[in-house]
Amino acid sequence: MASQPAPPTVETFNLTYSFPDRSNGVSDITLSLPPRSRTLLIGANGAGKTTLLRLLAGKRLAPANTIKVSGVDPFKEGLEGVTYLGLEWVLNAIVRTDIGVVELLRSVGGDAYPERRDELVSVLDIDTNWRMHAVSDGERRRVQLAMGLIRPWTVLLLDEITVDLDVWSRAQFLGWLRRETETRECTVVYATHILDNLASWPTHLVHMHLGTVKGWGKAEEMLKEVEDGKNVIEGVTGNSRLGELVLRWLRDDLKERGPRSQHRRGPEGLSYNSPGLGGYGLEAKTNQQATDGPSCN
Ligand SMILES: Nc1ncnc2c1ncn2[C@@H]1O[C@H](COP(=O)(O)OP(=O)(O)OP(=O)(O)O)[C@@H](O)[C@H]1O
Numbered sequence: 001m002a003s004q005p006a007p008p009t010v011e012t013f014n015l016t017y018s019f020p021d022r023s024n025g026v027s028d029i030t031l032s033l034p035p036r037s038r039t040l041l042i043g044a045n046g047a048g049k050t051t052l053l054r055l056l057a058g059k060r061l062a063p064a065n066t067i068k069v070s071g072v073d074p075f076k077e078g079l080e081g082v083t084y085l086g087l088e089w090v091l092n093a094i095v096r097t098d099i100g101v102v103e104l105l106r107s108v109g110g111d112a113y114p115e116r117r118d119e120l121v122s123v124l125d126i127d128t129n130w131r132m133h134a135v136s137d138g139e140r141r142r143v144q145l146a147m148g149l150i151r152p153w154t155v156l157l158l159d160e161i162t163v164d165l166d167v168w169s170r171a172q173f174l175g176w177l178r179r180e181t182e183t184r185e186c187t188v189v190y191a192t193h194i195l196d197n198l199a200s201w202p203t204h205l206v207h208m209h210l211g212t213v214k215g216w217g218k219a220e221e222m223l224k225e226v227e228d229g230k231n232v233i234e235g236v237t238g239n240s241r242l243g244e245l246v247l248r249w250l251r252d253d254l255k256e257r258g259p260r261s262q263h264r265r266g267p268e269g270l271s272y273n274s275p276g277l278g279g280y281g282l283e284a285k286t287n288q289q290a291t292d293g294p295s296c297n
Contacts, residue, residue, distance in 0.1 A: 043208030
């Protein structure tokens with residue numbers, strides 16, 4: 001009897017990762033995202049979102065037993081069904097050559113999934129007569145998204161690659177992702193700075209700051225923070241609850257970090273100080289201190 005596919009969960013257990021130059025990537029991240037969830041990764045530039053997504057995709061080697069995607073280590077198993085769409089995908093040169101959309105979609109297996117292919121062509125408003133050397137950036141991006149999504153992934157790791165889509169197309173695309181999670185066993189983790197049309201989209205939120213997760217959980221519960229009416233951001237109006245929450249997070253994170261020139265994430269256990277601001281190179285710190293907040297003195 002064929003065994004049941006594992007549920008598409010995304011879990012990390014005290015995940016800490018340092019880059020080859022020994023600088024901190026992410027520190028002590030523990031998450032458990034259930035099947036069929038749609039999670040937004042939120043954080044300022046440099047918070048560690050891409051690093052985390054690449055680790056989850058098995059593109060970087062995490063310490064043993066710190067990541068499980070659909071129950072297994074993504075680096076060791078090279079998982080079928082896990083799709084990561086990030087910058088490398090966008091930069092792939094073939095989508096700038098004189099090649100037609102139909103050929104491109106065929107090259108990624110489109111003919112094996114004709115219904116999904118046609119649905120994506122419609123949702124992303126793609127003209128199958130386009131030739132890729134003669135389309136706009138947004139049109140190219142739509143084709144790239146269709147290429148990446150045709151095969152029925154079970155875990156989709158999306159690093160903001162919808163920036164070129166117009167607002168309507170992005171809304172259609174987000175609606176399609178939602179329907180996917182509602183109609184089959186699949187899970188989405190999406191890092192983005194663009195909150196348009198996302199107010200009621202996420203089931204879970206993960207708030208990242210300086211390589212750590214400051215908070216995560218069900219979106220509805222985290223959004224309650226906004227309802228207290230306190231801590232309002234002056235001069236900013238018309239945001240969704242999600243927009244308001246994220247603005248508060250980023251404002252407080254920035255305050256906590258201090259000026260960028262005074263904070264650089266150095267090798268684990270070390271913090272860099274800017275000599276121009278009174279620091280003198282490297283100073284040893286405990287891991288706890290290094291990850292708890294701004295490392296300037
Ligand atoms: N290969 C690398 N080696 C050393 N440091 C790196 C490397 N890649 C990224 N970093 C650093 O790690 C930190 C986190 O980067 P990351 O790309 O994960 O942030 P992010 O949250 O995705 O940011 P953004 O919103 O700007 O895309 C940054 O400070 C970055 O400079």
